[in-house]
Amino acid sequence: MKGSGTRIASVRILFQAIIADTKLLQSWLPPATSEATDSSDSDLEIPFWQRTWFIVLLLAMAITFFGVAMFMLLTLDSDYVATPVSAANDGGVQITYGSVIKLMHERTKFRLHSHDVPYGSGSGQQSVTGFQGVDDxxxxxxxxPTPDSSAKQGDPIKIGSVIRLLHMRTRKWLHSHLHASPISGNMEVSCFGGDEQSDTGDHxxxxxxxxxxxxxxxxxxxLQHVDTAGYLHSHDKKYSRIAGGQQEVCGVRDKxxxxxxxxxxxVYLPVFESK
Structure with missing residues (x-):
C-alpha cells in the first residue's frame, strides 16, 4: 500500500504539471477576435497556422505527460520505495545499507555533522562536529558496507556488522585515528578519503x-572504531571559533x-527481499 500511495502521489504531480502547462499555453494565445474588430486590434491576432501549432504542441505535451504517468502507475516496483523518516517517528523502521540518515547524540540531541572545514590541529583533515539544528x-x-562485504543495498544491518558512513555533501568517510582531538585531547574523528578512496580507518x-x-x-x-577501538563520542564541550556553538565529536575507549x-x-531504503 505504501508503494501504491507513492505512485499515486507521483501521478498526481504529473497531472498537476499538465494542467499548469495547459494554462501557460493558453495564456500565450490572445482571445478570439470577431470580423468586426477594429483594424488596429486585428494587428494583434495570431495567424491561423501559429494558433494551430500552439494547439498541437499542447496536445503533444499532454499525451507525453499522460504516458509517463501511466508508466509510473503500472510498472514501478511497489516493494522498493524509500521511506522518509523524521525523529518524531514511532520507531521500528529498519536501517538498511544505502539509507541516508542523521545520527543523533542521545544525551545532547546534537546531530553528527561535517563540513568542508579542516581541523587547525592534529591531522588537518575535514572536521566532524555535533550540530544542534535539525534541518542542516x-x-x-x-x-x-565495507568493500569486502557481501552485503547489498537494502540489506538489514545486523549487530556486530562493520559499516562505513559516507558524508553525503562532501563524499568523505567518517574516519578516526590516534591524533588528539582539538578540545578534549581524545582521539580525533574526521572525514577523509572519497567514494573510491577508503581504508580501515573508515570502519x-x-x-x-x-x-x-x-x-x-x-x-x-x-559505533566502535575498528582500528583504534574508540567509541564515537560527543559531549557538551563546544568550539568557540570557526564552528562556534558546535560541540566536539571524538573517540574514547571507555564505554x-x-x-x-x-x-x-x-530516507531509509526498505529491506530488500529477493523474489
Missing part, C-alpha cells in the same frame, strides 16, 4: 543496546553514556 544538509550520512563496528538483532530507528547504538547515538531523520 551537512548532517546526512549514507550507510555503506566502525555496530553495537546495539538491548536485545535487538538488527539496527532499527528506535534503538540506542554505539559511556555519551557514546550512545540514535538514527533520526533520513
Amino acid at each position: 544538509a551537512n548532517s546526512y550520512w549514507i550507510v555503506k 566502525w563496528r555496530l553495537e546495539i543496546e538491548g536485545s535487538g538483532k538488527t539496527w532499527q530507528q528506535d534503538q540506542k547504538v554505539r 559511556k553514556a555519551d557514546n550512545i547515538w540514535l538514527a533520526a531523520e533520513g
